[in-house]
Every structure is written in structure tokens, then in C-alpha cells.
Amino acid sequence: MKKVLILTGTFLFLFIQFVFSQNILEDKYDVKQYILDLQISNTSTLISGNVIINSSVTATNIDTFVVDLIDTIVAGQTYMIVDSVFVNGISNLFQHYNELVFIPLITAIPQNQQFSVQIYYHGNGAAISQTNYKGIKKYNYIGIIHTTTFSEPTWSKVWWPCKQDLKDKADSVTFYITTDSTNISGSNGVLKSTDSLPGGKVKYKWETKYPTDFYLISFTVGPLSEYITYAPLPGVQDSVLLQNLLFPGSSYYQTHLEVINKTKQLLYLFSELIGTYPFKDEKYGYSVVGTQLGAMEHQTMCTIGYQAMDTTSTHYGIYYFWYVAHELGHQWFGDYVTFSDWNYIWLAEGFASYMEYVALQNLESQYKADYWIQNAQTETMTQPVGSVYDSFDYRLMYKKGAAIIHTLRYEINNDSLFFAVLRNYLSTYAFSVATADDFKQVAETTTGINFTDFFNQWYYGEGYPTFNINWSQNNDTLTIVSNQTTSISITTLFKTHFDLKIIYATGDTIIRLFQGTNNETYKIYFPELVDSIEMDPNFWLIQKNFIITGIEKNNISFSFE
Ligand SMILES: [Zn+2]
CATH class of the missing domain: 2.60.40.1730 (tricorn interacting facor f3 domain)
Incomplete structure (x- = not known):
């Protein structure tokens, strides 16, 4: 036992010395x-x-x-x-x-x-x-x-x-x-x-x-066989070269051509939303290789498994689309602007994953995008712990990483401003490296919103909130009590806006509330007779909720501990 401890100590010392000397000399x-x-x-x-x-x-x-x-x-x-x-x-x-x-x-x-x-x-x-x-x-x-x-x-x-x-x-x-x-x-x-x-x-x-x-x-x-085509970009005279290495004779060959065509749409869309494709003077393309799934965002040429580009696969409904949007997204997030330290790999994986959502929302349907984000949120909540910061975990780096960008978009509450944040971040750190705090700074400067709580909760913090909501109506006053608990004590509160869908006999409406403490009571003028309430109907938050009705008029401070 003691011997093992001594050995471990020696290895640690060597390791620290090794890393130290390496950095000093390479710097x-x-x-x-x-x-x-x-x-x-x-x-x-x-x-x-x-x-x-x-x-x-x-x-x-x-x-x-x-x-x-x-x-x-x-x-x-x-x-x-x-x-x-x-x-x-x-x-x-x-x-x-x-x-x-x-x-x-x-x-x-x-x-x-x-x-x-x-x-x-x-x-x-x-x-x-x-x-x-x-x-x-x-x-x-x-x-x-x-x-x-x-x-x-x-x-x-x-x-x-x-x-x-x-x-x-x-x-x-x-x-x-x-x-x-x-x-x-x-x-x-x-x-x-x-x-x-x-x-x-x-x-x-x-x-x-x-x-x-x-x-x-x-x-x-x-x-392999080479396949060359060109993709037009918005506001740019010359099309960008798409140069690909494909498998001649593969039963997937046609679907690979379809993916390359779809990539043209993605290149156009992403260029519009987050800035012109950063490597437009050279190329983009795929090296299709013999691994089944998996892909890597090598700069200007993505290496990708032949089944990841299979348009006929029904796995998760539209699996290939997730892959190609993700890898293309990396050309901006990861390649054009790289994280300055592996601790901040969220700046690549979280954002490339979120570009899957953006692509689905714009080129497929909101329904498919909703499915995607709900999947990311559900995956995140399979465990009550874990921060996005300093994580190499699929659940945290990709899924929670993307889900919190979606929440940031919700907090900004203005899509043109949200995409301006992404464009400003990318142009500020173009062809260079950034930290998560660099991104936060750009988000704050662009929007005028302070994101300190946001990052402390969702990025550096762990877990997710549960909203225990109790509502009642007295004539035209709707009273809503929200008691928020969290999945792990390391993060005790998620200060956040949240949407409630108020359903009444002849329709429904969405109201936006802000939870700034663990227990909040909201009184809302609402003349329609409320039938029921739904939490977060548009899937903006990683959250669980319990909604009950029937608080007595004089008992609005009832809490659910
Ligand atoms: Zn990735």
C-alpha cells in the first residue's frame, strides 16, 4: 500500500515536471x-x-x-x-x-x-x-x-x-x-x-x-474517386469549391452525392446566419472513410464514416443531417475560432451541436428541431450532475453544451441579436482562439445583458432546475407560485426566465416570467377562465416541472419542500 503511494507520488512529480518543461520550451x-x-x-x-x-x-x-x-x-x-x-x-x-x-x-x-x-x-x-x-x-x-x-x-x-x-x-x-x-x-x-x-x-x-x-x-x-462541385455563398461573387473523396462502387454512393448537395444548402444557410464560410477561398469537402459512423472536422475537409452520410438511414429520424450540419458548423466553431484550452471545448462541440438544431429549424422543420432539442435536454438530465466547463463527456460537452446555447438564445429573446452575438464572437476571434469568458464578454457587449449568473449556473455550475408550480385563479387574477429546487446542491438556483402556456376555453397564450429566487409568487391579470397551465411549451430550458392547481386565496405563500 505504501509502496504504491510512493510510486504514484513519483509519477505525479515526473508528469508535472514534464508538462512544465514542455510548455516553457515550446512557448x-x-x-x-x-x-x-x-x-x-x-x-x-x-x-x-x-x-x-x-x-x-x-x-x-x-x-x-x-x-x-x-x-x-x-x-x-x-x-x-x-x-x-x-x-x-x-x-x-x-x-x-x-x-x-x-x-x-x-x-x-x-x-x-x-x-x-x-x-x-x-x-x-x-x-x-x-x-x-x-x-x-x-x-x-x-x-x-x-x-x-x-x-x-x-x-x-x-x-x-x-x-x-x-x-x-x-x-x-x-x-x-x-x-x-x-x-x-x-x-x-x-x-x-x-x-x-x-x-x-x-x-x-x-x-x-x-x-x-x-x-x-x-x-x-x-x-478513391474524386467528386467536385461548387456551392454559391450569399453576397459572394465566387462559389466555394466542394472537393470530395468518395468510394466508387459503394451502395452508398448516391446518398453521398445527396449529402454533398445538401451541404450546399447548409453552407449558404450558415453563411447567412453566422458569417461567410471562413475558408471560402480554398474549399470544403468530405473525405469519406471506412469507419461506419463518426466524423472529424479537419479544416476545409471533413473526414466522415460512410454510414454517417447515409440519407436513407432512419436512425433518430434524420441522422446524417445531424452529422453533416455538426461537422460543417465546426468549420466556424472549432476551426475558424478554436478554444484556447481543452477546458473550453464547449466552444467547438456545444456550438457545432447547436448548429444541428439551427439547420433542422431552417432547412427541415420546427417539429424536427423540437425533437432534437428535447433529446439533448433529456440526455442532459439522465444524470443530476456535471458541468459543461472542462468536460469531455458526450452528455455534457455535446448535449448540455448545445442546450444551454438554446437557453442563451431564449434569454436574449431576439433572434437577430442572438445571431449577431455569434457573428461578433466569430469575427472578434477570427483565425485565433478564445475562452468561454471571451464568448460571454461578446454576448454581453452585443446584447447589454449581464450573463454572469447564466454562466455560473448553466456552464460552470451543475445540474438542472425543477419547477414546482402551483396556480390558482380568483376572478381576473391568476396567481402562480413557483418553487424551484435543483438536482445537485452545487448549484442552488437557476435564475432564469421561463414560459408558461396558459390554456383557457377559447385559446391559449404564453407568458414569460422570471425566477430570481427559489420561491416566487406572480399575480397576473387574466380575465379568461384558466383551464390548465404548461411549463416551457417551446422547450427552451433543461428542466423538470410539477404543476398543480388549487392554492387557496389566502395561502399563496404555500411552499413545496
Ligand atoms: Zn464535434
Whole structure:
């Protein structure tokens, strides 16, 4: 027992020291450009080549250059070996351990000076686990063997050396992919050239001039077929290129074309609502791969499982639509504006999930959108605890994350203002990173509403409210008592507006009330004879409720404890 404790202490110490030293040394430079030049197979996860990292010095000077790259994770299966290193074209010593490459510079480089580090390496980037998306994945779908990558959150270093710091986007990325000439490739940005090489090889040059975070860089290689089309955008002269890698001969091929067509509508809609597609000068598109479901929002080219783009699936009614709206939403939320720390991944997943709702509401029907948001709220309430902040949990990050954005929209109570908040947030942090508090600040500046309670309750806080509502009517006075309890004591009150639907013999009306304390009594002039009352008829809140009637006239302070 004691021995275990001592060991744990040692590991903790090493871990803290490791993280500390990594940040200090990697913080000394700012990545300007990555140039990847890799030999990639469609039938193997083996990889070789070199990566050039062009940077400028941000510290007073830099004497050791450090970059992330795994050494051996699983012997013979997942490992990377550095062959040689060049700094400004001159051979340099290096050490490779703790999943880092340490390059002691011959002479320290002073602040603001640009320099270039080139790392030659080879290895096997096989995904660390076949069920998790951590590295290079090889698939065989209907005999079409292909490879692709999944790097979120910090698995880029499984297949290429890079600085895994969200706050340091590369200003541009060039990716040379050398592979068998029977393969095509997909990656970030624009395919600039295709050069035939001796020995049945081909070299593709992909390039993006948009700032890109490390985990959004990806490739797909295989004997796939390319499908190109163009999507018009509102208020923009040129259509945006939609470049896709599809499976020739797949029984899903037609449905994949349908999804690409639907994507045109989504691109137009999202551009109207939250600002022009941020990567319009390059492209959007899908790399369809052999995983069944699942998708990843690689910048300008989403990697997606072939069944996630199945328009005939009736799973959840309209499952593919959720996927494609979500992944496209990420191009704004996550890619264009990235969270500055993984604690704030809500800024990507919560918002991309909410774009599923927005897409359903605008391109399908309010009925389907209502179904979606009720599902998110119900999923959230399957457990009484959990905050959106600092969560990687499906229920909290995606479902509660989206549901509280819906509640924010309700609190703003003005759709054009709500979408102005989203546009202002995106344009303020364009091609950069943000925190949840940065978003809150923009929401407050745009609307003039203070969202401190909102964030403390719904984002940092845990659980959800239960409204115990008791109503009675005395002539033309409707008395409503709302006693609010919460699912977990860490959050004792959700100060919030809420809607009640008042149903009477000849119709119904919705009233909007505000709960500022746990027990509130409202007296409302209401001349119609009330038949019944419904809580939150338009599904704005994560909440449960109990509604009863029959408070005596003199007993309005009755409470339900
Ligand atoms: Zn997502």
C-alpha cells in the first residue's frame, strides 16, 4: 500500500515536471509554417519523410528547440524514430524521449528572428487503439484499402512532429503526399499540383494559407474517386469549391452525392446566419472513410464514416443531417475560432451541436428541431450532475453544451441579436482562439445583458432546475407560485426566465416570467377562465416541472419542500 503511494507520488512529480518543461520550451517560438513531405501508403500505417517547421523566436532567445513526436508507444506497432535534424539547413544534434524531440541549438537564436527546423523521421503511426481515433487508421471498405488520420485532441504527434499548442496556429501549411499513382489524396486547403514520379509514384501538393491548429491537419490516401462541385455563398461573387473523396462502387454512393448537395444548402444557410464560410477561398469537402459512423472536422475537409452520410438511414429520424450540419458548423466553431484550452471545448462541440438544431429549424422543420432539442435536454438530465466547463463527456460537452446555447438564445429573446452575438464572437476571434469568458464578454457587449449568473449556473455550475408550480385563479387574477429546487446542491438556483402556456376555453397564450429566487409568487391579470397551465411549451430550458392547481386565496405563500 505504501509502496504504491510512493510510486504514484513519483509519477505525479515526473508528469508535472514534464508538462512544465514542455510548455516553457515550446512557448519560446511561434510557428509560422509547417511543410510536411511524407511517403504515405494506403495499405500500411508506416510513414516516412520530413517536416519543416518555420518559426520565429518569441522569447528573449531560444537555445533548445522542442517539438512533440511520440517515441515508442507500442513496440513494433506505434513508434516514431528521428533520423536527422537540420536547423537553418545545417545538421544538428537531437534527443528524442518523453514524446518530445529536443534540439539543442549550436548558437542561441535571438527574439523575433525567423528560423527553420527540418526533421527527417520514419515510423509506424498505427492508431493507438483500433476503437479510438488516435493516429493513422487503415480501413478496408468493399475492398478499397485506404489510410486516414484522426489526431484530436493530442495525437498529431503519433504521426508527425508538431507543436501541440492550441494557441499557436500555423499561418500556413503545405503538405506533400507521395504515394502509389493508383491512389488519390485529400488534405487541408487546395490541391496545388500533382507530379508523376518514377516507380509508379505520384506526389500531391496540398496547401492552405489559412491559420490552422495542429489537430485539424489530416490526410486520406487510397484508390478513391474524386467528386467536385461548387456551392454559391450569399453576397459572394465566387462559389466555394466542394472537393470530395468518395468510394466508387459503394451502395452508398448516391446518398453521398445527396449529402454533398445538401451541404450546399447548409453552407449558404450558415453563411447567412453566422458569417461567410471562413475558408471560402480554398474549399470544403468530405473525405469519406471506412469507419461506419463518426466524423472529424479537419479544416476545409471533413473526414466522415460512410454510414454517417447515409440519407436513407432512419436512425433518430434524420441522422446524417445531424452529422453533416455538426461537422460543417465546426468549420466556424472549432476551426475558424478554436478554444484556447481543452477546458473550453464547449466552444467547438456545444456550438457545432447547436448548429444541428439551427439547420433542422431552417432547412427541415420546427417539429424536427423540437425533437432534437428535447433529446439533448433529456440526455442532459439522465444524470443530476456535471458541468459543461472542462468536460469531455458526450452528455455534457455535446448535449448540455448545445442546450444551454438554446437557453442563451431564449434569454436574449431576439433572434437577430442572438445571431449577431455569434457573428461578433466569430469575427472578434477570427483565425485565433478564445475562452468561454471571451464568448460571454461578446454576448454581453452585443446584447447589454449581464450573463454572469447564466454562466455560473448553466456552464460552470451543475445540474438542472425543477419547477414546482402551483396556480390558482380568483376572478381576473391568476396567481402562480413557483418553487424551484435543483438536482445537485452545487448549484442552488437557476435564475432564469421561463414560459408558461396558459390554456383557457377559447385559446391559449404564453407568458414569460422570471425566477430570481427559489420561491416566487406572480399575480397576473387574466380575465379568461384558466383551464390548465404548461411549463416551457417551446422547450427552451433543461428542466423538470410539477404543476398543480388549487392554492387557496389566502395561502399563496404555500411552499413545496
Ligand atoms: Zn464535434
